[in-house]
Amino acid sequence: MTTAQLDTAQVDSSVIASARNLKKVYGRGSTTVHALDDVSVDFERGKFTAIMGPSGSGKSTLMHCMAGLDTVTSGEVLVNGEAVSSMSQRQLTKLRRTQLGFIFQSFNLVPTLSAEENITLPLDIARQRVDREFFNKVVQAVGLDNRLRHRPAELSGGQQQRVACARALVSKPSVVFADEPTGNLDSTSSREVLTFLRSSVDDLGQSVVMVTHDPVAASYAHRVLFLADGKIVKEITEPTPDSILTVLSQLTNAAGEKH
Amino acid sequence: MLRVALRNARAGLLKLAMSIIAVALGTSFIVGTFALRDVLSSTFNDIVDTGLNGATYVRPNDADATGLEGGGGDRVIPAALAQEIAPLDGVAAAIPDYSGTLVLVGSDGTAVGGGGGAPTLAFAYLADDPSLRVTDGVGPASAADIALDTGTAESAGLAIGDETTVIVAGQIREVTVTGLVTFDASLAGASLVLLDGQTAMDTFAPDGMVSTIAVYAADSAGNPVTYPDLDEDTEKSLTDAVRSTVAASDLAGDDFEVVSGTTMRDDSQAQIDSMLGFLSTFLLVFAGIALFVGGFVIANTFAMTVRQKQREFAMLRAIGASPGQVFLTVTIQAVMVGIIGGAVGIAGGYGLVHAIRAVFNTMGMELTDQIPVTVPIIALGLATGVLVSAISAAIPARRAALTAPVEAMREEAAPVLRPSWWRIGIGTVLALGGAGMVTASVVIARNDDDASMGALLGYGAALVIIGLLILSPILAKPVVHITGAPFAALFKPLGSLARGNVIRNPKRTANTASALMIGMALVAAASVLASSVTLAMKAVVAEELAADVIVQSQSFEISADAVTDLNNLDETAEVNSFVVAPVSLTWDAREATDGEELTEPPAELNVGGTEENTFPDLWFTDPVAGDLAAVGNGELVVQESTADTYGWELGDTITVTGSEGSVDARIGAIINSQALGIPLLMSTDLLADVAPANETVIVNLLINAADGVSDAQLRDALAEAAKPYYVLSIYDQEEFTSMLASQVNQILTILYALLGLSIVIAVLGIVNTLALSVIERTREIGLMRAVGLGKGQLTATIMIESVLTALFGTLLGLGAGVAIAAAMPSVFANQGFTELSIPWGALMSMVGLAVIVGVLAAVWPAWRATRMPVLEAIAAVE
Structure with missing residues (x-):
């Protein structure tokens, strides 16, 4: 599956989320910025996809639009077959409860709740029963068994981010969106979080989309998409830090030649 | 830097509106209180100056009567003394006070002033009395004539020539209005009737004894000179002359004295002022609460703006602004809030006095229409507004100024406040000390029926409230934990989220709830008192009143x-x-035993x-x-x-x-x-x-x-x-007790009005606190929306927070009020307060009121919170 085949792709059981001719324009007239310029992309079910690109390339905007956190100027976003881009606030809330999980760069937890309460928060909000077995499995996987009663302030940055990961997974969403999840972490904590995200894909069959600018973080993914100036310009599968760095430097050179 | 401050203030004026309202509210109560005090004081002083306009007075020793209330003083002065004073040089007239009360029937066939309240006073019409001038018709010449004060005639609907009825000393008399007299001051609701001299003398001084004799000075032509045209020397020499005449007289006695008109007027005014002083103290306490909460609202608002502008301040610091300059930019805005709020408050205060005057007028109590707009009152209003604002803004301003530029750019959450030992210590000492005083008053009163422990109880109660106010940030956590439990159980997971938010900053929660706490404490104590007194009265009446009916007179x-x-x-x-x-x-x-006095x-x-x-x-x-x-x-x-x-x-x-x-x-x-x-x-x-x-x-x-x-x-x-007697009321047992109870309830009404005020202030405080906490938690709210929190759920969470805050203040206040009131039966047992009755229904409706207040206060902050776009909320201050 490549970007060239997208136009003909119908609802495909191997695709968990997709964008069609997605445009996002900020400003008007001479100050117009095309944050996303006719982007079409599919994210595969049960795969870990990374989105990379230089600052201002539109990688965060793409993720926000995919996740229904931001509105689109034109085009269509589908998550698990549902058209996100045309949803009302109420439908979006429902979508977030049932289909999506989020991990942010920082300030990921509610400070007044314990780690356990934070993890079950999406289920509590949606008034759904907590699947204890799955909960334990997730908690064990992130290694938080003995930290559940702690408040976020009593946890390290890595532990907080692992709580956030657990929270994103516990409601068994169709897809987890992670926005620079390791941006605020040291290398050890980063490794823990990324390893966990990868294993959630490999072991639990979760689909994960992650935005990052760190080649090492991106190398944990199955596939890396490269954005520049609001367009998808390149993708590689089964990446390594080196192969990613090579592509990045090519992109930088290409950009230099263009100007 | 000044330009930055002014631009900021102008841009944020709408945001500062709440602060301005809070300052205006507090200021208007202060200004209103002082202006009302001046109005009342000048109303009564006018009466004193007009009624006591003689040069010299003979009055009872230790006179505590103003001399205005007919027959108010001890009647110990022989009226005949006047005849010995009158011939003295320079004396125009010596007028014994033949006065008392009577019932005047108006044209509508009911007693004038019959609803209780201001009295109907009767005076003798003596032709040589310069304090009363007949302006229309003639003075009463016989027992069948009366003259009326112009205002009284108007309110009674009577005119010269009209026939009506008066009841003097229990006798019904048909009389004719022969004249109108003018009293040059508002009578504060009292009605004035003049009887002919002989009738008044027979009625009010049958034994020839009176309570005062007024002596008027004469000018060279022999015409009377009255205050304020009187000069000091004349007054002094006349007083000396009268004093020696009285001392030399056969009628001299130990129980009366001769004083100058100035002394008489000063004493009366001092007495009136001290009575009004009590009223102002009471009102000023509420003004103080309004300002305290107002100051807190200001501090909150500025904390909010400072947070929002943290990066701007950091930038200013980074490009070389000094901490002092940053401090000033914030403080200048606060001063502007103070000036605007103060000005609005001054206008509001005078509006308040006009409103009160209008209410009094409709109740037949006319106050002077000259409402004093004095420089001191205006200065006080402005100074209060500016000072409260500047002081309240100082803490957030200091934080803005002292935070290091880099720290300000990356700071995330509000600093966690730890309870200070200082607070715990002082609060505990005061609360326990107050509780000790309350307990002591109960114990002493139980052991000794005669002991009057009311003052000890009062001071103890005040200490308990102040102690609780200081302790309330520490109490907030456990109390809200318990009151929040039903919400946590009922609304999962919103209840426990809301509870966590309320407990997160206990000091803020406590300050927010303080106005409600004081208001509720007052109302709880008063309603327990009223309910107990009513119950005791009912019990006593039911037990003791054996007659079929009881008759009383208005x-x-x-x-x-x-x-x-x-x-x-x-x-x-x-x-x-x-x-x-x-x-x-x-x-x-009896021989005193055990050194008993x-x-x-x-x-x-x-x-x-x-x-x-x-x-x-x-x-x-x-x-x-x-x-x-x-x-x-x-x-x-x-x-x-x-x-x-x-x-x-x-x-x-x-x-x-x-x-x-x-x-x-x-x-x-x-x-x-x-x-x-x-x-x-x-x-x-x-x-x-x-x-x-x-x-x-x-x-x-x-x-x-x-x-x-x-x-x-x-x-x-x-x-x-x-x-035919117009003023008699007939009660059976049940009516009698409910009449007594309704008198008690009238006093409660005033307290409910004050509770209303504290609720208005409390709502302002809660709205402000919620708005602040919504802004502080922008990202947290965004996060929760991202993980699926619906708008309705967000609204519910904020409303529960608000209700929990209101409930905290209410429960603390009601608890303190009921506890203090529970001490009253022992302390006031000898005043008919025998049984403790706690009006649970009324108290429960107070709790219900708190819930409503909480929900209402949350509407606007919740609406704002739901309108925040999810992405912006998460991205905020990143």
Whole structure:
């Protein structure tokens, strides 16, 4: 599956989320910025996809639009077959409860709740029963068994981010969106979080989309998409830090030649 | 930097609106209080200046009466003294005060001022009295004439030539209005009637004794000169002359003195001012609460703006602004808020006074229309507004100024506040000290019936409240934890989220709730008090009032003719009366034991008289000692409290002396009756031996129906017979208790008004706190929305927070109020407060009110929170 085949792709059981001719324009007239310029992309079910690109390339905007956190100027976003881009606030809330999980760069937890309460928060909000077995499995996987009663302030940055990961997974969403999840972490904590995200894909069959600018973080993914100036310009599968760095430097050179 | 500050203030003026409202509210109460005080003070001072405009006065020693209330002072001055003063050089007139109260019937056939309140005063019309001028018609010349004050004539709907009825000394008289007089001041609701000199003299000074003599100076032409045209030297020399004349007179006595008009006026004004001082203190306490919460709202608002502008401040610091300059940019905005809020508040304060004046006017109490707009009051209003704002903004301003630029750019959450030991210490000492004082007052009062522990209880209560206010940030966590439990259980997971938010900053929660706490404490104490007093009264009346009906008069005096008329009815079997008359008492003082101080005999005491069979046929009270047949045996019945005060015992002999004579009587019974407000009782016949009829006032009639007469028949007959007397009210037992209860409830109404005020302030505070906390939690809210929190759920969370805050203040306040009120039955047992009754229904509705207040206060902050776009919320301050 490549970007060239997208136009003909119908609802495909191997695709968990997709964008069609997605445009996002900020400003008007001479100050117009095309944050996303006719982007079409599919994210595969049960795969870990990374989105990379230089600052201002539109990688965060793409993720926000995919996740229904931001509105689109034109085009269509589908998550698990549902058209996100045309949803009302109420439908979006429902979508977030049932289909999506989020991990942010920082300030990921509610400070007044314990780690356990934070993890079950999406289920509590949606008034759904907590699947204890799955909960334990997730908690064990992130290694938080003995930290559940702690408040976020009593946890390290890595532990907080692992709580956030657990929270994103516990409601068994169709897809987890992670926005620079390791941006605020040291290398050890980063490794823990990324390893966990990868294993959630490999072991639990979760689909994960992650935005990052760190080649090492991106190398944990199955596939890396490269954005520049609001367009998808390149993708590689089964990446390594080196192969990613090579592509990045090519992109930088290409950009230099263009100007 | 000034430009930055002003630009900021202008841009944020709308955001500062809440601060401005808060300052304006507090300021308007302060300004209103002082202006109202001035209005009342000048109203009463006008009356004093107009009524007491003589050069010299003869007045009783230790005079505590203003001389305005007819017959207010002790009547110890021989009126004949006036005839000795009048011929002195420079004296225009010496006017004895022949005055008292009467009932005037207006053109609508009802008693003027009949609803209680301001009295109808009667004065003698003496042609040479310069304090009253007949402006229309002629003064009253005979018992069939009266003159009216212009205002009184208007409110009574009477004009010159009209015929009407007055009831003077219990006698119904048909009279004609012959003239109108002008009194150059607002009478504060009192009505004024002039009787001819002889009638007034016969009625109000039958023994020739009066309470004051006013002496007026004459100018060279012999015309009277009155204050304020009087010069000081004239007044002084005239006073000296009168003093030596009085001292040399055969009529001289120890119990009266001669003072200058200035002294007389100053004393009256001082007395009025001290009465008003109490009122202002009470109002200022509320102004203080308003300002405290106002200051807190300001501090909150500025904390909010400072947070929002943290990066801007950091940038300013980074490019070289000093901390002082940053501090100033914030403080200048606060000063602007103070000036605007203060100005609005001053206008509001005067508006408030106008409104109060209008309310008083509709109640027939006319206040002066000159509302003083004085520089000190305006300065006070502005200074309060500016100071409160500047001080309140200082802490956030300091934070803005001192945060290092880099720190400001990356700071995330609000700093966690730890409870300070200082707060715990002081708060605990005050609260426990206050509780100790309350307990002490209860213990002392229980052991010693005579001990008057009201003051100790009051100070203790005040300390408890202040201590609780200081402790409330520490109490917030456990209390909200418990009150939040039902919400946490009912609304999962919103309840526990909301509870966590309320507990997160306990100091802020406590400050927010403080206005409600004080208001609720006050109302709880008052409603417990009212409910207990009502209950006690009902119990006593039910037990003691054996008669079918009781009759009272709105003028507090029942005419003797009315008694005769009612007695003559076929429907009545017995018409007994309680009468009171002033007497003096003497007795052989018992040897004081155990160094116990026995109270000196009073100079004059109002004692009661009643028919021999009143006890127990119409009034039942179980004697503590002796036998109630004592009344019939020419013996005395005394209240236990009175006996204790003077050290009397059963069997003692007391000498009762009145204007008519003196008798020795034995104490034949000691009673303890809360409903019978008379210290000492004897038979009417015995009282008549010592006190003349004109000094004896009939206060109550107890009536039993004749055999076979139904209650309804009795009432109809009584109502018909009482009609010509205009002011008589007929109550059966139930009506009597509900009449007493409604008097108690009237006082409660005032307190409910003040509670209303504290609710308005509390709502402002809660709205502000929620708005602040929504802004502080922008990212948290965004996060929760991202993980699926719906708008309705967000609204519910914020409303629960608000309700929990309101409930915290309410429960703390109600708890403190009820606890303090629970001490009252012991402390005030000797004042008829025997049983504790806690009005649970009323208290529960207060809690319900708190919930409503909480929900209302949350509407706007919740609406704002739901309108925040999810992405922006998450990205905020990143």
